[in-house]
Amino acid sequence: MCVAEPDNDDHLALCGVSRLRGAGVMEAHVDRLAGMSRIGWSVLCCAKYGATNRVVGTKWPVQSGIGSKEEREPDVPGAIVAEGLTKRFGDVLAVAGLDLTVPEGTVLGLLGPNGAGKTTAVSILTTLIEPDSGTALVAGADVVREPQKVRERIGLSGQYAAVDDVLTGYENLEMIGRLYRFDRRRARQRADELLEQFELTDAAHRPVKTYSGGMRRRLDLAGALVAEPPVIFLDEPTTGLDPRSRLGLWEVVRDLVARGTTILLTTQYLEEADQLADEILVIDHGTAIASGTSDELKARVGGERLDLTLGNEAQLETAVMIMRAVATGDVEIEREQQRIVAPVDAGAASLMRVLRELDERGIELHDLSIRRPTLDDVFFALTGHTTAAAQSAGDGDGLPADRREVRTR
Amino acid sequence: MSFDSLTALVHDSAVIAKRNIIKIRRVPDVLVFVLISPIMFVLLFAYVFGGSIDIPGSNYREFLMAGIFVQTVVFGATFTGAGIADDMQKGIITRFRSLPMSRTAVLAGRTASDVVYNVLSLAIMMATGFIVGWRIRDGIGEALVACVLILIFAYALSWVMAYVALIVPSPEVINNASFIVIFPLTFVANTFVPSQNLPRLLQIFAEWNPVSAATQAARELFGNIPHETPQPEAWALQHPVLYTLVWSVIIVAVFAPLAVRRYRRQA
Numbered sequence: 001m002c003v004a005e006p007d008n009d010d011h012l013a014l015c016g017v018s019r020l021r022g023a024g025v026m027e028a029h030v031d032r033l034a035g036m037s038r039i040g041w042s043v044l045c046c047a048k049y050g051a052t053n054r055v056v057g058t059k060w061p062v063q064s065g066i067g068s069k070e071e072r073e074p075d076v077p078g079a080i081v082a083e084g085l086t087k088r089f090g091d092v093l094a095v096a097g098l099d100l101t102v103p104e105g106t107v108l109g110l111l112g113p114n115g116a117g118k119t120t121a122v123s124i125l126t127t128l129i130e131p132d133s134g135t136a137l138v139a140g141a142d143v144v145r146e147p148q149k150v151r152e153r154i155g156l157s158g159q160y161a162a163v164d165d166v167l168t169g170y171e172n173l174e175m176i177g178r179l180y181r182f183d184r185r186r187a188r189q190r191a192d193e194l195l196e197q198f199e200l201t202d203a204a205h206r207p208v209k210t211y212s213g214g215m216r217r218r219l220d221l222a223g224a225l226v227a228e229p230p231v232i233f234l235d236e237p238t239t240g241l242d243p244r245s246r247l248g249l250w251e252v253v254r255d256l257v258a259r260g261t262t263i264l265l266t267t268q269y270l271e272e273a274d275q276l277a278d279e280i281l282v283i284d285h286g287t288a289i290a291s292g293t294s295d296e297l298k299a300r301v302g303g304e305r306l307d308l309t310l311g312n313e314a315q316l317e318t319a320v321m322i323m324r325a326v327a328t329g330d331v332e333i334e335r336e337q338q339r340i341v342a343p344v345d346a347g348a349a350s351l352m353r354v355l356r357e358l359d360e361r362g363i364e365l366h367d368l369s370i371r372r373p374t375l376d377d378v379f380f381a382l383t384g385h386t387t388a389a390a391q392s393a394g395d396g397d398g399l400p401a402d403r404r405e406v407r408t409r
Numbered sequence: 410m411s412f413d414s415l416t417a418l419v420h421d422s423a424v425i426a427k428r429n430i431i432k433i434r435r436v437p438d439v440l441v442f443v444l445i446s447p448i449m450f451v452l453l454f455a456y457v458f459g460g461s462i463d464i465p466g467s468n469y470r471e472f473l474m475a476g477i478f479v480q481t482v483v484f485g486a487t488f489t490g491a492g493i494a495d496d497m498q499k500g501i502i503t504r505f506r507s508l509p510m511s512r513t514a515v516l517a518g519r520t521a522s523d524v525v526y527n528v529l530s531l532a533i534m535m536a537t538g539f540i541v542g543w544r545i546r547d548g549i550g551e552a553l554v555a556c557v558l559i560l561i562f563a564y565a566l567s568w569v570m571a572y573v574a575l576i577v578p579s580p581e582v583i584n585n586a587s588f589i590v591i592f593p594l595t596f597v598a599n600t601f602v603p604s605q606n607l608p609r610l611l612q613i614f615a616e617w618n619p620v621s622a623a624t625q626a627a628r629e630l631f632g633n634i635p636h637e638t639p640q641p642e643a644w645a646l647q648h649p650v651l652y653t654l655v656w657s658v659i660i661v662a663v664f665a666p667l668a669v670r671r672y673r674r675q676a
């Protein structure tokens with residue numbers, strides 16, 4: 001056992017998982033453990049490698065139908081290519097010179113905190129709003145000059161479900177099919193297929209207002225897939241979903257990728273981008289602050305985080321010393337919460353070492369865990385402040401000094 | 410507009426209209442109001458005013474009925490505004506805007522499905538009117554023409570309210586905003602009293618008001634104007650069918666493009 005005074009089962013589970021990681025966790029564990037939200041994704045990340053491997057082999061499959069490569073316009077450097085996009089709302093520069101490229105058949109994860117400009121960027125790329133400046137080609141069509149062409153080739157599942165509450169799930173999908181000019185038979189058939197695929201068949205003929213959040217989300221995503229578009233935009237597809245629904249959605253995304261669909265996905269969760277995206281673009285205040293593959297980003301951000309909360313304020317300085325000794329990068333200190341977060345690379349060994357030293361010096365421990373980095377950690381590593389601090393401090397770079405200090409090792 | 414985009418518009422509007430009609434059936438509150446208020450209007454006006462105002466050579470209750478029909482469908486145009494404001498607030502509008510569908514169909518489908526409301530309320534008013542003694546005195550054919558004319562006029566006004574719904578800052582304002590348009594139109598008219606009894610300025614407004622023309626046309630076509638009634642002096646009331654149609658065409662030609670442009674710009 002590795003934790004001195006576990007105050008709940010999470011710690012136990014966490015240590016268990018940490019140890020299991022080396023051995024490789026089988027997917028069977030995922031469903032059972034995902035219910036424990038604190039450790040949920042830490043476990044899922046272990047399962048990821050198995051899942052990714054399955055997908056890799058089919059990344060560029062022979063396709064058919066709308067998504068077929070032959071039918072797409074040639075000489076397109078990427079399914080989505082945007083340059084210098086800007087969009088201002090009054091005083092707020094929501095998108096400030098954003099460039100991005102998503103090669104065909106890949107997933108770009110647009111990662112950023114609330115208000116970073118993710119939805120605005122998606123709205124521009126899906127022709128819902130026009131940019132103030134900049135250009136964007138989506139599936140070979142210009143979003144400003146040929147919006148109808150773009151609309152024919154994309155599917156959008158927005159941050160808020162775009163479904164009609166009064167209609168049934170079936171009626172929603174049938175209507176969308178009809179608006180894609182499917183004939184009645186095909187629209188109905190497609191609606192049934194999608195309801196089946198998203199496990200909504202039982203609820204098919206109930207008004208959507210009786211659906212749960214997860215069901216609405218699935219229906220909305222189904223709506224985006226009606227015409228089997230080659231390019232799909234998913235704006236925070238799992239925000240507000242329970243872990244089980246989140247897993248289900250991830251499966252759907254992987255399935256789409258396996259069929260060659262190009263996906264731009266926005267998220268506030270690092271682990272989600274890590275799980276699903278080939279490339280990750282971290283944005284804040286409408287501009288990119290980092291980009292790269294998940295691995296490249298991890299190299300910059302560091303590996304796991306040791307997350308320590310003390311029971312006694314007086315011991316903070318000593319604890320910081322101990323944490324610095326194991327840290328591989330800047331140590332983040334939140335005085336108010338008596339919390340110290342350190343990037344580490346030795347996994348459970350770092351945890352054991354810190355535990356031993358804390359114990360030796362008789363430091364009172366409220367909580368200690370090892371976890372994968374979050375968006376907050378990414379921000380801290382890249383900018384020296386966290387997303388919450390960035391938001392409360394507005395555009396300025398100043399941080400409330402009493403709340404948080406930035407120190408180097 | 411090319412043939413292709415016209416067929417697209419008709420097709421997509423039909424899909425949207427069908428969806429609106431499903432919603433009418435599923436949220437019956439509005440329907441109940443649409444059906445009950447005409448009955449109330451007919452009975453109120455027939456019994457409260459019907460006995461107290463005397464129009465020489467005529468049966469006031471019969472004179473009144475066409476006015477009530479027209480007034481009710483004009484009021485009904487506010488449903489179009491309310492429906493569009495509601496749509497604009499709901500998530501489904503994002504879906505519509507991301508689909509390669511006709512940009513006009515959301516509005517055209519709404520104004521089309523609201524004709525269903527008007528057909529229903531007109532039918533109910535005629536039935537109620539019949540019970541309280543109103544009669545069609547000329548042919549059935551003429552009466553049908555009167556109904557179609559009222560529906561066309563109501564359809565045109567739906568576009569006005571669609572535009573109003575898109576320019577008001579919040580849906581709560583729509584009712585008040587619509588009444589600013591609708592009250593003068595329906596009351597400074599020949600709907601309830603003959604316009605020659607009005608003060609001169611109001612009389613001119615009333616005579617050239619398309620609501621008066623629509624009412625006059627319906628009265629003539631239903632055969633509710635006694636032969637001894639003198640010919641109206643204003644050209645508009647001498648040619649009420651033509652005048653109403655011209656107005657309807659002008660209203661749609663002006664307000665449909667305005668509303669569509671406004672809809673496209675709205676994020």
Ligand SMILES: Nc1ncnc2c1ncn2[C@@H]1O[C@H](COP(=O)(O)OP(=O)(O)O)[C@@H](O)[C@H]1O
Pocket residue numbers: 089090092093094112113114115116117118119120121676
């Ligand atoms: N329609 C709008 N009007 C005014 N401000 C807006 C509008 N949409 C977004 N914003 C502002 O633009 C910024 C970016 O918003 P958004 O793109 O929704 O961010 P995200 O999706 O990353 O949370 C925020 O500051 C937000 O308040």
Ligand SMILES: [Mg+2]
Pocket residue numbers: 115118119120159235236
């Ligand atoms: Mg957003």
